[in-house]
Amino acid sequence: LTTACLKAIEGAGALNAFVHQTPELALERAAAADARLKGSEEAPAMCGLPIGIKDLFCTKGVASQAASRILDGFKPEYESTVTQNLADAGAVMLGKLNMDEFAMGSSNETSAYGNAINPWRRKGEETPLTPGGSSGGSAAAVAADLCLAATGTDTGGSIRQPAAFTGTVGIKPTYGRCSRWGVVAFASSLDQAGPMTKSVRDAAIMLEAMASYDSKDSTSANLAVPNFEAALTGDMRGKKIGIPREYRMDGMPAEIAKLWEDGTAMLKDAGAEIVDISLPHTKYALPAYYVIAPAEASSNLARYDGVRYGQRATLDAGDGITEMYEKTRAEGFGPEVQRRVMVGTYVLSAGFYDAYYNRARRVRTLIKKDFDDVFAAGVDCILTPATPSAAFGLGEMTDADPIKMYLNDVFTVTVNLAGLPGITVPTGVDAQGLPLGLQLIGRPWEEGELLSSAYALE
Numbered sequence: 518l519t520t521a522c523l524k525a526i527e528g529a530g531a532l533n534a535f536v537h538q539t540p541e542l543a544l545e546r547a548a549a550a551d552a553r554l555k556g557s558e559e560a561p562a563m564c565g566l567p568i569g570i571k572d573l574f575c576t577k578g579v580a581s582q583a584a585s586r587i588l589d590g591f592k593p594e595y596e597s598t599v600t601q602n603l604a605d606a607g608a609v610m611l612g613k614l615n616m617d618e619f620a621m622g623s624s625n626e627t628s629a630y631g632n633a634i635n636p637w638r639r640k641g642e643e644t645p646l647t648p649g650g651s652s653g654g655s656a657a658a659v660a661a662d663l664c665l666a667a668t669g670t671d672t673g674g675s676i677r678q679p680a681a682f683t684g685t686v687g688i689k690p691t692y693g694r695c696s697r698w699g700v701v702a703f704a705s706s707l708d709q710a711g712p713m714t715k716s717v718r719d720a721a722i723m724l725e726a727m728a729s730y731d732s733k734d735s736t737s738a739n740l741a742v743p744n745f746e747a748a749l750t751g752d753m754r755g756k757k758i759g760i761p762r763e764y765r766m767d768g769m770p771a772e773i774a775k776l777w778e779d780g781t782a783m784l785k786d787a788g789a790e791i792v793d794i795s796l797p798h799t800k801y802a803l804p805a806y807y808v809i810a811p812a813e814a815s816s817n818l819a820r821y822d823g824v825r826y827g828q829r830a831t832l833d834a835g836d837g838i839t840e841m842y843e844k845t846r847a848e849g850f851g852p853e854v855q856r857r858v859m860v861g862t863y864v865l866s867a868g869f870y871d872a873y874y875n876r877a878r879r880v881r882t883l884i885k886k887d888f889d890d891v892f893a894a895g896v897d898c899i900l901t902p903a904t905p906s907a908a909f910g911l912g913e914m915t916d917a918d919p920i921k922m923y924l925n926d927v928f929t930v931t932v933n934l935a936g937l938p939g940i941t942v943p944t945g946v947d948a949q950g951l952p953l954g955l956q957l958i959g960r961p962w963e964e965g966e967l968l969s970s971a972y973a974l975e
């Protein structure tokens with residue numbers, strides 16, 4: 518399997534999915550997995566399965582750059598808890614996957630390595646399309662069969678949106694289910710790692726391997742990790758699925774509306790009760806997210822100072838420490854990251870803190886309460902579209918107005934703000950043959966239930 522994947526990666530350079538490859542390490546781990554599988558002891562769940570790792574995860578001795586120039590040459594001395602858990606489960610890392618710089622983006626176009634490309638094309642066209650972002654390399658690699666599965670991270674939709682754009686499955690677990698230790702921080706109160714796979718069953722197996730309580734992450738939940746695969750019954754009898762009316766946005770493309778209706782019908786056929794629900798604060802989610810995420814990012818990214826990690830700018834005679842910071846950060850961060858740092862610094866500044874940051878935090882509480890109320894009323898899962906459209910062409914959303922790109926996250930950010938688990942399942946194609954996905958949102962810590970509903974939809 519590992520040899521076949523390495524060969525596939527070699528032939529797929531044009532996708533720009535893998536940005537650092539580790540073939541020797543992979544073959545070594547694959548040989549160890551073979552020995553284990555031949556041995557008498559029971560092999561772990563992912564023994565010998567070749568996977569890709571998003572460049573946001575620190576992997577010991579292997580370049581881990583968060584797709585940023587500022588981390589050029591950075592090889593961590595330690596392994597992230599999630600990638601260690603995967604290695605312990607027998608998974609074989611093939612290398613590191615492309616992404617938006619520091620996970621800021623929805624199209625992979627902010628990557629310092631150049632963007633990854635979606636293996637899908639519109640019918641009869643050769644126009645390269647985005648695999649989505651920020652986990653675009655992960656999505657492209659899984660969709661193109663370069664690996665059996667990949668890790669992603671999701672701060673505002675970065676697992677679920679690329680999954681929808683590539684016809685793959687991606688789950689963002691409940692906040693605290695996977696350790697954030699060793700995952701380069703973007704917005705700490707929103708970031709979660711999760712699997713990107715070819716099927717719901719694979720997602721269940723891989724999530725179980727990734728999740729753990731970890732004392733090195735103070736927000737990691739001290740809860741047992743259930744057997745998610747065993748939860749996959751797909752039996753929807755007695756389950757209530759909520760359809761939130763606020764997600765029926767003005768101007769929703771007919772094919773997205775149809776996809777949503779078809780998905781609803783499928784769950785109904787499987788035995789679920791369908792109920793209309795209201796999540797009244799939905800319209801404030803995107804603005805609140807684009808205050809909170811940059812605020813936390815501006816603080817997290819202060820550590821890239823030219824001293825502690827990676828790159829330092831070449832200095833002129835007479836330059837002092839201030840010039841060193843300024844030049845290093847100006848050269849090392851791309852334009853989108855600089856924009857986030859500026860927005861974040863502004864909304865946290867003394868004069869504007871209450872007007873923006875504190876207000877956004879209050880809105881976040883209300884968004885969470887919307888979900889709490891719906892779940893308290895007996896709803897088990899919520900069904901929504903995953904994205905407002907199918908994959909778009911490179912450059913189509915990158916004009917002078919960054920808000921155009923931010924609008925892509927309209928269906929996904931609420932889940933991060935509320936800390937809930939959410940999954941994207943591919944359920945159809947658009948008129949041009951491109952994959953489309955639906956999103957299911959579950960109760961906190963009930964990823965098993967969520968995966969089982971996703972299984973019914975698959």
Ligand code: GLN
Nearest residue numbers: 620621622672673674675
């Ligand atoms: N597209 C969103 C952003 O740019 C979400 C990114 C993510 O989930 N990492 O912030």
